[in-house]
Amino acid sequence: MLSRMIQLLKLCSFLALIYELACADPLNDPPDELCSSTSIYTAGSPFENNLKADLFLSLSSNSSFKKFYNTSFGNDPDGVYGLYMCFNYVNGSNCQSCVSLATTDIVKLYPNSKEAFVGEEPCQFRYSNQNFFGQLDVTGNIPKQNEENISEPQLFKGVVNNVLSNLAKEAAFDPLANMSATREEPFKDDTIYALVQCGTDLSENQCNSCLQKAISDIQKCCSFSVGARLFSRNCYLRYEFYNFYKASPSSTKNMNGESSVRKIWMIIILTVVPVCLVVVLIAIVYWLAMNNKSKKRKKEIATQGSIFHTVHDQHNADFQHQNFQGRNDLQDQELPYFDFASISAATDNFSDSNKLGEGGFGTVYKGILSDGKQVAVKRLSGCSEQGSTEFTTEVLLIKKVQHKNLVRLLGFCIDREEKLLIYEYMPNSSLDFSLFDANRREQLNWSKQINIIIGIARGLLYLHEDSQLRIIHMDLKPSNVLLDNDMNPKILDFGMARIIEGNEHEANTARIVGTYGYMAPEYTMNGLYSIKSDVYSFGVLLLEIITGIRNTGFHQSKHAPSLLAYAWKLWNEGKYWS
Ligand SMILES: *[C@@H]1O[C@H](CO)[C@@H](O)[C@H](O)[C@H]1NC(C)=O
Numbered sequence: 001m002l003s004r005m006i007q008l009l010k011l012c013s014f015l016a017l018i019y020e021l022a023c024a025d026p027l028n029d030p031p032d033e034l035c036s037s038t039s040i041y042t043a044g045s046p047f048e049n050n051l052k053a054d055l056f057l058s059l060s061s062n063s064s065f066k067k068f069y070n071t072s073f074g075n076d077p078d079g080v081y082g083l084y085m086c087f088n089y090v091n092g093s094n095c096q097s098c099v100s101l102a103t104t105d106i107v108k109l110y111p112n113s114k115e116a117f118v119g120e121e122p123c124q125f126r127y128s129n130q131n132f133f134g135q136l137d138v139t140g141n142i143p144k145q146n147e148e149n150i151s152e153p154q155l156f157k158g159v160v161n162n163v164l165s166n167l168a169k170e171a172a173f174d175p176l177a178n179m180s181a182t183r184e185e186p187f188k189d190d191t192i193y194a195l196v197q198c199g200t201d202l203s204e205n206q207c208n209s210c211l212q213k214a215i216s217d218i219q220k221c222c223s224f225s226v227g228a229r230l231f232s233r234n235c236y237l238r239y240e241f242y243n244f245y246k247a248s249p250s251s252t253k254n255m256n257g258e259s260s261v262r263k264i265w266m267i268i269i270l271t272v273v274p275v276c277l278v279v280v281l282i283a284i285v286y287w288l289a290m291n292n293k294s295k296k297r298k299k300e301i302a303t304q305g306s307i308f309h310t311v312h313d314q315h316n317a318d319f320q321h322q323n324f325q326g327r328n329d330l331q332d333q334e335l336p337y338f339d340f341a342s343i344s345a346a347t348d349n350f351s352d353s354n355k356l357g358e359g360g361f362g363t364v365y366k367g368i369l370s371d372g373k374q375v376a377v378k379r380l381s382g383c384s385e386q387g388s389t390e391f392t393t394e395v396l397l398i399k400k401v402q403h404k405n406l407v408r409l410l411g412f413c414i415d416r417e418e419k420l421l422i423y424e425y426m427p428n429s430s431l432d433f434s435l436f437d438a439n440r441r442e443q444l445n446w447s448k449q450i451n452i453i454i455g456i457a458r459g460l461l462y463l464h465e466d467s468q469l470r471i472i473h474m475d476l477k478p479s480n481v482l483l484d485n486d487m488n489p490k491i492l493d494f495g496m497a498r499i500i501e502g503n504e505h506e507a508n509t510a511r512i513v514g515t516y517g518y519m520a521p522e523y524t525m526n527g528l529y530s531i532k533s534d535v536y537s538f539g540v541l542l543l544e545i546i547t548g549i550r551n552t553g554f555h556q557s558k559h560a561p562s563l564l565a566y567a568w569k570l571w572n573e574g575k576y577w578s
């Protein structure tokens with residue numbers, strides 16, 4: 001099977017070469033330049049000697065110890081300028097084999113051409129008869145997408161855009177970053193791994209411009225895919241749901257490590273031969289299917305990504321099952337997306353007079369949409385990196401849960417640094433307003449208090465037992481309970497919520513987040529959490545509701561350090577009624 005596949009690939013490469021010779025490769029800009037006699041060198045010319053004898057040799061020998069190198073040989077009109085860039089995650093030997101391969105491939109792909117550019121995994125290679133060092137050229141970018149589609153394209157696009165923009169800034173302007181940066185960003189139950197890199201001959205601003213263009217191109221082409229990469233003459237970027245920059249290149253092993261196979265991948269990268277791709281994909285799908293039968297049953301998805309990449313990229317397969325899809329048709333609908341301008345108008349440009357309060361990770365504003373509907377808008381602070389994780393958790397989670405005691409999310413907006421959540425508006429604000437304000441507290445009679453307590457308990461019970469997922473809120477406190485017109489409570493803020501899988505009842509985390517005074521001791525000390533963590537917070541909330549005193553604001557030293565300690569003391573003394 002494998003040998004047949006290689007035959008197919010060879011056939012494809014032959015077709016690809018014919019195609020190349022027809023001068024229609026999208027890489028060359030303008031493409032017909034390749035055929036014009038001015039950009040063709042003649043065999044045996046000094047240019048050819050400078051290129052093949054000197055430049056290729058020098059670049060591939062330097063590549064064993066340098067990730068980026070530019071050099072030139074000869075003088076005009078026979079001078080040749082060339083450079084390579086290995087992606088930051090490769091070691092010397094991988095970089096060298098990539099560069100050596102690129103030098104042979106570039107000659108096959110662009111025979112006798114005076115300038116050319118190829119992108120391979122994991123390097124880029126470029127030469128020209130003109131000096132292009134330190135010059136930015138953002139034309140002819142080559143985006144490549146992973147063919148698996150994402151289930152939340154709008155949200156994913158926003159998150160990816162945000163991650164890449166931040167990475168671009170870091171790579172370009174952080175002197176310690178050496179023109180390259182990576183980031184791991186949680187998304188649903190998965191992690192987005194992203195990498196950006198610029199040629200080190202660029203200035204800070206050029207690097208930024210190159211990456212900005214790359215980001216905009218990749219979003220145009222590939223925003224529906226779970227992953228994508230883009231080769232640009234001066235920079236490179238890529239994101240996936242698996243750690244491509246740490247994973248060992250096991251694909252080479254899988255493909256017997258034959259260099260002919262690798263070459264052909266590159267030709268596939270560079271050439272638009274759709275028919276061939278389909279044939280190759282089918283062959284690979286078939287090969288994988290055969291392979292899987294004998295091996296352990298491991299779901300693989302033959303995407304373009306897996307052609308050049310790890311064939312055992314388990315992530316893609318697990319993804320289907322890890323996201324919360326398919327449990328309820330109605331909830332698979334995408335949450336409405338609001339554009340930033342309309343929300344900005346609705347909140348009078350986030351004016352202070354519309355401010356309702358400061359929530360976890362952001363400020364909440366009142367807004368009136370163009371149709372007159374009142375909404376509450378949570379604006380996450382742009383600079384908070386942590387905020388973006390909470391944002392994604394909240395958007396994905398809250399639309400899966402609907403209950404009269406949980407606040408309803410109406411939509412979201414993500415626009416560069418801005419992340420907004422749009423909720424139904426609650427005229428009576430949050431519980432802490434009613435609870436700890438002397439005037440408002442008077443209106444909170446016993447029957448209203450009971451109603452609030454029961455409502456919160458119902459909301460929690462739904463999260464813990466009755467929703468499709470077992471959800472732990474993790475940050476229950478008065479400011480996260482809103483009151484509607486009839487003083488019915490609605491739980492807010494799922495930014496810190498955790499999901500407990502299947503039969504698991506307890507889990508552990510290294511990341512302790514929550515509000516001091518409401519977090520259960522085993523959680524603060526050992527990171528251990530379960531639905532009991534919420535029950536603990538509920539207990540604190542209960543004491544606060546019936547006493548009207550803040551747990552942490554309880555500074556009557558003669559009694560106890562906290563409301564909780566005081567209640568415990570009374571309990572031990574048998575004074576439940578005092
Ligand atoms: C690296 O390239 C330079 C030419 O730019 C060459 O002189 C040098 O010998 C190369 N280094 C090695 C180790 O080959």
Ligand SMILES: *[C@@H]1O[C@H](CO)[C@@H](O)[C@H](O)[C@H]1NC(C)=O
Nearest residue numbers: 070071072133134135201202
């Ligand atoms: C590499 O490019 C830089 C930036 O343009 C230039 O200053 C340097 O001389 C080049 N190196 C070689 C060996 O040509």
Ligand SMILES: *[C@@H]1O[C@H](CO)[C@@H](O)[C@H](O)[C@H]1NC(C)=O
Nearest residue numbers: 147148149150153223224225
């Ligand atoms: C992915 O999405 C695109 C655009 O929405 C669509 O044309 C394509 O058929 C989808 N592919 C798969 C495999 O679902």
Ligand SMILES: *[C@@H]1O[C@H](CO)[C@@H](O)[C@H](O)[C@H]1NC(C)=O
Nearest residue numbers: 088175176177178179180181
């Ligand atoms: C950047 O390069 C310098 C020197 O080449 C090196 O010491 C440093 O560790 C690099 N920084 C990163 C983040 O790779």
Ligand SMILES: *[C@@H]1O[C@H](CO)[C@@H](O)[C@H](O)[C@H]1NC(C)=O
Nearest residue numbers: 090091092093094247248249
């Ligand atoms: C480079 O990485 C490859 C695997 O990615 C490994 O096989 C090889 O031994 C490494 N070489 C060095 C010099 O570390």
